[in-house]
Each structure stands twice: as structure tokens, then as C-alpha cells.
Amino acid sequence: MTCSVDYGYTVSRLRGMENRLLEPGVFQRLMDSDDLSSAIRVLSETPYGKWILEQQSEEKFDKAIESELLYIYSETERFVPDPGLYFICRLPYDIHNIKVLLKGIFNQKEGGKRRMDLLTGLGNMPVDEMVMAIESEDYRLMPFGFHRTVPECVSIWDQSHDILQVERVLDEALFSLQVKIAGEMPFEGVRLFVRSRIDAENIRNLARLKRMGFESPQAAPFFHNGGSVPVEKVLSLLNEPFEGWERFLSFADVSRTLSSAQEHTGLDSLIVDLERSIDDFLSGILAKFKYSAFAPENVLHFLWLKEIEAKNLRILLVGIGNGADRSVLRRLLRNV
Amino acid sequence: MDQLGIMLAVLGAALAAGFAGSGSAIGVGIAGESGAGIMTEDPGKFGLVLLLQALPGTQGIYGLLTAFFAILKVGLLGGDAVSVNVWQGLGVLFACLPIAIAGYYSGIAQGKTSAACIQMIAKRPEETGKAVILPAMVETYAVLALLMSIILLNSIQF
Structure with missing residues (x-):
């Protein structure tokens, strides 16, 4: 009787939410689509439909996929007892945003342009707050130890202009954080x-x-x-x-x-x-x-399935948009 | 000494009702949590969820039944007063233990099985029949314990 049942509600709710994941049949229909328009029409019949309606053009399907992921993360946050579980899943997006912002700043210093459109709202830290913190160089309130990592990256860039080194430090921070958060949970x-x-x-x-x-x-x-x-x-x-x-x-x-x-x-x-x-x-x-x-690990399992679904959709839609060979696309799909 | 005998019999009845009822309460609670999770996503599954949630509740009924039988046996529920010595009281106490212990543990175990089966019908509603059978298997051992408690109570001579 030592088995914990704290996640009974959570896992059951996730089982219900799994019914909203796309069936293999949907991927098959997407693959059979002649062009991007017909693929988007197929996707409109799925839970992604409400987000597709909000986009102004078909090419913005990536924003629709991101909106669905964000919706799932926000919904899951409300009932998962241990926030560490979704922190682990969302941390890569925080690191991605930091990379985008830092590269933008470094690029701008050399006369290039910044790519704010590459930022994603899927991270743990709100994008606005992150932009504000990095642009104003006021890192104090950045969570997860970013207040130390970001100035370190800026310093590395100032000294060496080595972007690979900056990326390495950020990746190291990502995995150290994930290990730390996972270590703090008894799972x-x-x-x-x-x-x-x-x-x-x-x-x-x-x-x-x-x-x-x-x-x-x-x-x-x-x-x-x-x-x-x-x-x-x-x-x-x-x-x-x-x-x-x-x-x-x-x-x-x-x-x-x-x-x-x-x-x-x-x-x-x-x-x-x-x-x-x-x-x-x-x-x-x-x-x-x-x-x-x-098992609390079911939270990670569900979020991972959703991430893989989003990745598969991106592969398919980008491939269909570029007229890629369907057999090549099929080989690239994960777990379908 | 008669009083001690009666008290031991009452303790047995209290354990039967208390432990078996607690097991059921925990089991129904576990299944209920799972049910709530499923119904948040699909309220239409209320009927199936209710059926599975109710299954761990039977241990409490078995405990109550044994408790009634025990206090009836020692004449606390009306009828002629019965003289109960310490050994007879101890006998009633021990006779109540099978359903008290098995009721408690099987109630919790059945709650967990019901919760897992509730998750199963979330994905496969067509498998409801099988989903009911799995927790019902746990019920077998609560029924066996009830049977043994009643046989033991019946065998005590006053």
C-alpha cells in the first residue's frame, strides 16, 4: 500500500486529453494532401482548427501549432501537482528565447538585424519579461539561474565573439537545470x-x-x-x-x-x-x-507526445508546402 | 467479567465497521479522483465512472453487516440479554478481524484498480465490461473474508 495515488486525478485527466491527440489517420490524410491548402483544411478539422482560424494566412501554420502547444502547457499547469514536471519540458524554450535575444543583440552590434519573430511563448518565463530583462541588462529577476548564465554569455561574446561558446554555455545551463529539477523530485x-x-x-x-x-x-x-x-x-x-x-x-x-x-x-x-x-x-x-x-511520469509522457505531434505536423506541413516527396516525409515522421 | 466480554465483542464490531468502512472510503476516494479527471474532459462518461467508483464501497457494507451480526449475537440489538464471558468476547473480536483487515486492504486495492479501469474507459469506452470485471476480482477476497467472519461468529456458542 505504499504506492502513491496523488496523481490519480492528473493521470486520468491526461488520459482524457490523450483523446485529443491526432490519430494516425489524420497524418495519413495530411500526407495524401495535394498542397498546403488542402493539408491546412484537414488540420482545421482537428483541435488545431481553432488556432488556424486565428491566423491570417496559411503559411502561419507554425503559429497555430505553437498556440495549441501553449494551450496544452497552460492547461496542464493548472492541475499537475509538481511544477518541476512542466518546467523540465518548457526549459528548452526559455533557452531558445535567450539564444534568439542574445544573438539579436550581438548581430545588431555588428550592424545586422534582430529576429524577434523567432521568439516563442512556450517558455516558463514570459517573453515580454525576458526581452525587458535582457535588453535593459537587468538580469536580477530572471528565474532558474538565468541571472548568472545570461551575463556570462554576454561576457563571453564581448571577449571572444565566439557564438558557439555562447551556445555551449546555454546548453550546459539547460541540462544542468533539468538535472537539478529532476533531482529535486522523488520520481x-x-x-x-x-x-x-x-x-x-x-x-x-x-x-x-x-x-x-x-x-x-x-x-x-x-x-x-x-x-x-x-x-x-x-x-x-x-x-x-x-x-x-x-x-x-x-x-x-x-x-x-x-x-x-x-x-x-x-x-x-x-x-x-x-x-x-x-x-x-x-x-x-x-x-x-x-x-x-x-505514475507522475505520465505528465512527461503526455507533454512529450504533444511535442512529437507538433514536430510531425511541422515536418509534414513544411514538406507539403515545399512539394517534398511523400515517402521521404513518411520516413521523417516520429512514432506514427 | 461479563462487561469485559461485551466490550471485547463491541470492539470487534467497531473494528469490522471502522476498518472496512475506512478501506471503502479510501478506495471510493481514489476512484472518485480518477473519475473527476476523466469527467473534466468528457462529462458524458458519468454513468460508467459512477459504476466503477461505487465498486470499492461494498467492503464498508460487509463491515457494517458483520458488525450488526456481532452485536446481535451478544444481544445488544434487542432480544434476550446474553451472558458473554471474556473468552466468548474474544471469540467475537477475532471473528470480526477477517472482514476488518481484508475489508480495509481490499477496499484500497479495489479503489486503485477501479481508478486504473476508469482511465481505461477514457480511451476505450467499448471495453466497459472488462473494466468492471477487473475490480470485481478484488471483491472476491472481501467476500471470502465476510464469509469467514460470519462462519466464525456463528460458531461461537453462548
Whole structure:
């Protein structure tokens, strides 16, 4: 009788909300659409319809997807007992916003333009407050330790003008925060998800850095601590051919993301496939918890499913808009 | 000593009603929370949810039934006064324990199963029949405990 039932209401409500997720049939209809207009018409019949109506043109479908995600996050926030669960999911958007704002400022200093349209409202910190804090250089009230991270990034830029270094510091802050928040909650599944996410990010970075021809000493700062696989182990793979990575990592779950590595002729195609494999791997980590009626990890599972749904929609709509081959689009879809 | 015997019998009745009722209350509460979650999204499922929420409530009824039977046995509910010695009182107390213990734990377990089944019908309303059978399996053990309590109470001679 030690099983906690605190999440009985939450998980049940999420089960009800799962009925609003798009069925595979909808994705099939989207894929069968001749052009973007007909795809948008199909999407209008789904819960995304109300947001599509608000957009002035079909090309603004990304705003409609973002609005639906924001609606889901806001709704979930109201009844999830532990805010850490949705903080973890929304933190990447905060970091994205900081990157957009900082790059805009750095760009402007060099005579370029700022891209405020790339900001998203999906972060934990309201966009207006973040813009105000960064533009006025008044970082004191920024949450999650951003009041230390942002000035550090500005300082790095002032000294080195190295945008990769700035991105690395922000990514490091993201994963440290996720590890910290997960560590404060008594849910092993959440910690497992965060660890797996860091492992997956390290594998993604490994493939990218290998393609860019980085050597181990240069690449080391781009890997993040906190995963199940030690950074040293991942770093050592940089000198190995990518076909053998899965074998070297066979002791870790994340090796599943590389199961098709041997089918690829080069790193370019591996990297494209890796994006899908990583998302499917993380979906698999969380899917285990759907069989538990009271597991708090179901919150992460639902939010992750919604994120994957949004990602699939973006892939399909951008692909259809650009006249991409449907079989290519089908291969890019996650978990459908 | 008669008074102590009566008190032991009353304690048995109180445990039967109290523990089994508590188990039911917790179980119905767990199932109710799940039900509320589902109905927030789909109020049309009220009928199915109510059925599943009510299932863990039976342990409380079994406990109450045993308690009535126990105090009836010692003549506290009218009829001729019965002389109850300490050993007979202890016998009634022990006879009430099966439903008190099994009622408490099975009520909670059934509540959890009902909650899980409520979540199941949220996604698959066509599986309501199976959703009722799963918590009903837990009920078996509450019924067995009730049966044993009644047999034991019947076997005590005054």
C-alpha cells in the first residue's frame, strides 16, 4: 500500500486529453494532401482548427501549432501537482528565447538585424519579461539561474565573439537545470528521462562534431555531464568510425538510437535519421509509464507526445508546402 | 467479567465497521479522483465512472453487516440479554478481524484498480465490461473474508 495515488486525478485527466491527440489517420490524410491548402483544411478539422482560424494566412501554420502547444502547457499547469514536471519540458524554450535575444543583440552590434519573430511563448518565463530583462541588462529577476548564465554569455561574446561558446554555455545551463529539477523530485522516471535526453544530445553532438571534423580536445566542451554514459566514453568515439558506435555503446540504452548506423553510407544521412531515432528512443523511455495509473511520469509522457505531434505536423506541413516527396516525409515522421 | 466480554465483542464490531468502512472510503476516494479527471474532459462518461467508483464501497457494507451480526449475537440489538464471558468476547473480536483487515486492504486495492479501469474507459469506452470485471476480482477476497467472519461468529456458542 505504499504506492502513491496523488496523481490519480492528473493521470486520468491526461488520459482524457490523450483523446485529443491526432490519430494516425489524420497524418495519413495530411500526407495524401495535394498542397498546403488542402493539408491546412484537414488540420482545421482537428483541435488545431481553432488556432488556424486565428491566423491570417496559411503559411502561419507554425503559429497555430505553437498556440495549441501553449494551450496544452497552460492547461496542464493548472492541475499537475509538481511544477518541476512542466518546467523540465518548457526549459528548452526559455533557452531558445535567450539564444534568439542574445544573438539579436550581438548581430545588431555588428550592424545586422534582430529576429524577434523567432521568439516563442512556450517558455516558463514570459517573453515580454525576458526581452525587458535582457535588453535593459537587468538580469536580477530572471528565474532558474538565468541571472548568472545570461551575463556570462554576454561576457563571453564581448571577449571572444565566439557564438558557439555562447551556445555551449546555454546548453550546459539547460541540462544542468533539468538535472537539478529532476533531482529535486522523488520520481526515478523523470531522472531517467533527463539522463536519456542528455545521452541523446551527446550522441547528436558526437555525430555533428565528427562531420565537422572536430578533434577530441576541441570537441570536449560540447558534451554534457549528467547522462548515463560518461562524457569521456562519448568523446573517445570521435576517433572511431560511426558504424562501430552502437557496439561501443551497447551497454547503454542510448545505443538504440544508433541501431541503423550501419545502413548509412555517410554521416549526413545518419544525422537526419538520428533526429528521428532520438525522438523515438525518448518516446520509448516514457512509454513504459503509461501502464501505471498513478505514475507522475505520465505528465512527461503526455507533454512529450504533444511535442512529437507538433514536430510531425511541422515536418509534414513544411514538406507539403515545399512539394517534398511523400515517402521521404513518411520516413521523417516520429512514432506514427 | 461479563462487561469485559461485551466490550471485547463491541470492539470487534467497531473494528469490522471502522476498518472496512475506512478501506471503502479510501478506495471510493481514489476512484472518485480518477473519475473527476476523466469527467473534466468528457462529462458524458458519468454513468460508467459512477459504476466503477461505487465498486470499492461494498467492503464498508460487509463491515457494517458483520458488525450488526456481532452485536446481535451478544444481544445488544434487542432480544434476550446474553451472558458473554471474556473468552466468548474474544471469540467475537477475532471473528470480526477477517472482514476488518481484508475489508480495509481490499477496499484500497479495489479503489486503485477501479481508478486504473476508469482511465481505461477514457480511451476505450467499448471495453466497459472488462473494466468492471477487473475490480470485481478484488471483491472476491472481501467476500471470502465476510464469509469467514460470519462462519466464525456463528460458531461461537453462548
